[in-house]
Amino acid sequence: MNLFASVMMACPFAYAQENPADDASKIQNTTSADKITYYRIQNRWKSDQYIYDGGTDLKYGSGNDDSYLWCLEEKDGFKRIRNKSTGEYANIKNGEAKVECTVTEDTDRTAQWIVNTIDGTIKSLQNRSNDKFLNIEKKLGYAGCDLDKEPNETNWFSSQWKLIYVSGPVPPPESIVKLQYMTYVNSPEYCSDIKGRTAIKFSAKGMTDAEATCWHQPTTENPDPWGYESKFAENIKLDAEGNGTIEFPADDFPYGPVTIKIRTWNEKKKDNCxxxxxxxxxxIWNQGIPKESPAPAEDMKLIYVDDFDKPLSISKDGQGATYCSHKPGGGDFSAVPFTDFEAPNNPFSQVDSYMRIRCSKNTNSTGLISSLRIDGTGFTANVPCYFECRMIGPTAPGSWPAFWLMTRSVFKGLKEPADELDTIEAYGGEGPKSPNQTGYWIATHYWNQGEEGKKQKGIYQQIPMTKIGGKSSWYSTFHIYGTKITMTDTIYYCDNIEVGRHPTGKLSKTEPWFFFVNLATGGGWPVNLKRYNNTVDMYVDYVRVYQGNKE
Incomplete structure (x- = not known):
């Protein structure tokens, strides 16, 4: 186990005196309190739940008073977890099944914890006395410490915790261990705003050379309407430590989201950041809704459009809003949890005329929107119909941006027969244990339809998007991803170019359809956002839906 101490500041507890002897003691107590760093401790599995002192038991809930605030005291290389409101400590001296919060001696091993780093700011809390982990797996309303399975990046999220800084001295940021032959940007910050000529400082230990590219709008010299990949920096020699600087002429490139590819290499190794x-x-280039209807929607009427140029309308269950931030019928599926618009770690922002979904392992949040609410109300379209979304996503390891459709019946539960059409599923990441893909996937799923469903023909196919249209990937620039459903065929498009089709499923012909947009993580691949400061962004320009007359 690796002890994690760098962000945990010791918090010596001075019991308040009811009748201090003089003003000096008041000043001393105040100063001591000011030096204490307090956190809220958030569960990774249930991201709206935080532990608090519930009297005797260590409970969990969604409150926000001092009973939810904790500091960590150093004791013999372990941590004691003390509550701000009561001054009492989390412990298991009366058994591991129910963690308590009571007065304990500082030598009591049942109140001493090992804080292990799982990934980034995600921790496990392991008790010294029984070597088991603090968890809420049984959903009893209070925490237990009876889990002997060691949490990791893919399992046992109920025993994983995020320490969210609230007050007191700001803990130092976790240092990034820079690996040999990997490229790291030192400035500007990942996912930050830039203007004008911007110096990009980076390091790539062990590498000797570098170059950089970014997608560029058409010019007189390069009139391709799709734009082109511009190599704006080349022949960059790195110093002996692998440090380098390139200058990005931002005013020459598209306004809004851009992805700069920094390529480094030596005689034997190469890397992309x-x-x-x-x-x-x-x-300004290709931004906003086109005036013309798309070719796949010929003879259909526009019945839904969202340009995301106004304040976002999202709620936990969709009530009182346009979108729901969870999957109707259950089954949220992201390793970093889908989080509510109303939450302190809200992942959604309206930026200019885009919706931004930010996936952050630092705040343990990412986002999904559904046009169907939890109760089955909301926007749907009937066959024949066409759905499209213009978006750009990230390619960090484990990132999983998607635009996809489902039949309305799924809101009744995960065992309900339902069809799913994945217009785009993109799997990010390069290198070992990553998909190493520049194209995306389209897929069909016929859920809970027995043998008849298994016989229906669908599709599961990778789209070589760097060989069609503008020859660029989902993370290089914006693309339009569409699906058309008719009574005979279901057809998939990238930038209005057909990329796949199959016979329309039986349920697809009769059930109304709704859409999702999300930035998930995982999808069967390890999630590792460390190189990118644990933060990646997805931008959605617009969604349009067309519907025709019943065939």
Missing amino acids: YLQLYNKDGV
């Missing part, structure tokens, strides 16, 4: 930035000083 993808720097996401928001260009506040560029050229």
Whole structure:
């Protein structure tokens, strides 16, 4: 086990005196309190739940008073977890099944904890006396410490915790261990705003050379309407420590989200780093809803459009809002949890005329929107219909941006027969244990339909998007992803180019359809956002839906 101490500041507890002897003691107590760092301790599995002192038991809930605040005291290389409101400590001296919060001696091993780093700011809390982990697996309303399975990046999220800084001295940020032959950007920050000529400082230990590219709008010299990949920096020699600087002429490139690919190499090794930035000083290009209807929607009427140029309308269950932030019928599926618009770690933002979904392992949050509410109300379309979304996503390891459709019946539960059409599923990441893909996937699922469903023909196919249309990937620039459903065929499009089709499923012909947009993580691949400061962004320009007359 690796002890994690760098962000946990010791918090010596001075019991308040009811009748202090003099003003000096008041000043001393105040100063001591000011030096204490307090956190809220958030569960990874249930991201709206935080532990608190519930009297005697260590409970969990969604409150926000001092009973939810904790500091960590150093004791013999372990941590004691003390509550701000009561001054009492989390312990298991009366058994591991129910963690208590009571007065304990500082030598009591049942109140001493090992804080292990799982990934980034996600921790496990392991008790010294029984070597088991604090968890809420049994959902009893109070925490237990009876889990002997060691939590990791893919399992036992109920025993994983995020320490969210609230007050007191700000803990130092976790240092990034820079690996040999990997490229790291030192400035500007990942996913930050830039203007004008921007110096990009980076390091790539063990590498000797570098170059950088970014997608560029058409020019007189390069008139391709799709744009082109511009190599704006080349022949960059790194110093002996692998440090380098390149200059990005932001005002020459598209306004809004851009992805800069920094390629480094030596005689035997090579590496790519993808720097996401928001260009506040560029050229407006292909932004917003086109005036023309798309070719796949011929003879259909526009029945839904969202340009995301107004304040976002999202709620936990969709009530009182346009979108729901969870999957109707259950089954949220992201390793970093889908989080509510109303939450303190809200992942959604309206930026210019885009919706931004930010996946952050630092705040343990990412986002999904559904046009169907939890209760089955909301927007749907009937066959024949066409759905499309213009978006750009990240390619960090484990990132999983998607635009997809389901039949309305799924809101009744996961065992309900339902059809799913994945218009785009993109799997990010390069290198060992990553998919190493520049194309995305389209897929069909016929859920809970027995043998008849298994006989229906669908599709599961990778789309080589760097060989069609503008020859660029989902993370290089914006693309339009669409699906058309008719009574005979279901057809998939990328930038209005057909990329796949199959016979329309039986349920697809009769059930109304709704859509999702999400930035998930996982999808069967390890999630590792460390190189990117645990933060990646997805931007959605618009969604349009067309519907025709019943065939």
